[in-house]
């Protein structure tokens with residue numbers, strides 16, 4: 001058996017642990033393992049794949065990033081090609097992906113990625129590719145699973161950052177706003193905000209009003225609390241105004257952001273409270289994975305190989321109620337898991353008096 005592994009979408013802590021577990025489990029079965037670089041991009045080059053060996057995966061469980069490189073602008077069905085005049089045209093390179101893998105003798109692919117990668121995996125499987133998916137994204141927005149690899153680490157990093165920001169907020173009697181990642185889902189904001197005792201948490205699932213935030217700041221003052229910590233998801237949206245969109249690059253999903261800067265300006269000008277904003281950004285995606293992310297990543301990687309061994313293709317390996325399961329990739333492709341607004345975590349935030357902006 002010859003398999004190939006690729007990592008697609010934004011990188012996330014734990015990717016290397018999946019690569020190591022899948023490679024070792026496959027090599028132990030006497031299989032051959034190829035690594036694709038930068039998603040599927042290496043398949044269009046004269047070095048389409050590299051052989052993964054015990055040496056190439058040694059000691060990488062604890063390493064951030066991905067030794068294979070990631071790609072979040074390389075959709076093979078609409079591949080952006082730069083023209084001489086600076087404009088882009090889009091080519092369908094999906095047949096190149098399928099035929100190149102066949103030429104390399106690859107019988108199955110382990111595709112590690114988020115919602116976008118699983119959408120691609122599903123479309124490639126319709127062209128005959130045998131794929132097993134592994135759920136990765138710090139955003140935790142893949143349906144059909146409790147958690148995705150990278151989410152726990154991102155929440156830990158965000159929680160620690162908010163803790164640190166809280167002590168300086170207190171020293172200066174300021175409102176501090178922390179913008180965290182998560183695209184159109186508020187998982188990181190809600191979990192890290194709750195864990196770090198934020199006063200206000202704004203998530204895309206609950207559109208907010210400025211009045212609600214100002215009311216909370218006023219209430220804190222009345223209680224003798226001179227500082228405030230506001231955690232805002234990059235995808236947060238105003239009840240009247242929608243998302244904060246920073247821009248869009250060719251071949252990429254839209255970039256969100258700007259909610260924290262907006263809030264800083266409005267709080268300063270409308271309440272007079274000294275305010276600062278911080279964007280945590282990509283540090284939430286970088287560095288060493290948490291113990292939990294290492295473990296689920298190793299379990300996902302080895303399970304993907306067991307699925308291939310059993311011929312159980314076009315499945316996504318997931319963690320559901322702390323059990324490994326396999327679900328059809330078709331069931332998650334093109335879907336999106338947001339925070340249920342009636343979840344016990346939301347109710348807990350409300351019970352603790354946290355303002356959710358509504």
Ligand SMILES: Nc1ncnc2c1ncn2[C@@H]1O[C@H](COP(=O)(O)OP(=O)(O)OP(=O)(O)O)[C@@H](O)[C@H]1O
Nearest residue numbers: 008009010039040072074075113114115116117137
């Ligand atoms: N293996 C791949 N090769 C090339 N491009 C890919 C690959 N996987 C995903 N992409 C591109 O990256 C985009 C994002 O992928 P995905 O949703 O899986 O990642 P993510 O972890 O949710 O991060 P992101 O915030 O970038 O969406 C996809 O829409 C797709 O265009």
Ligand SMILES: O=P(O)(O)OC[C@H]1O[C@](O)(CO)[C@@H](O)[C@@H]1O
Nearest residue numbers: 010072137138139181182183285
């Ligand atoms: O790496 P880029 O292109 O800045 O993408 C940022 C996006 O990727 C993620 O980090 C992971 O999906 C999102 O939280 C964020 O919106």
Ligand SMILES: [Mg+2]
Nearest residue numbers: 009114115116
């Ligand atoms: Mg995504």
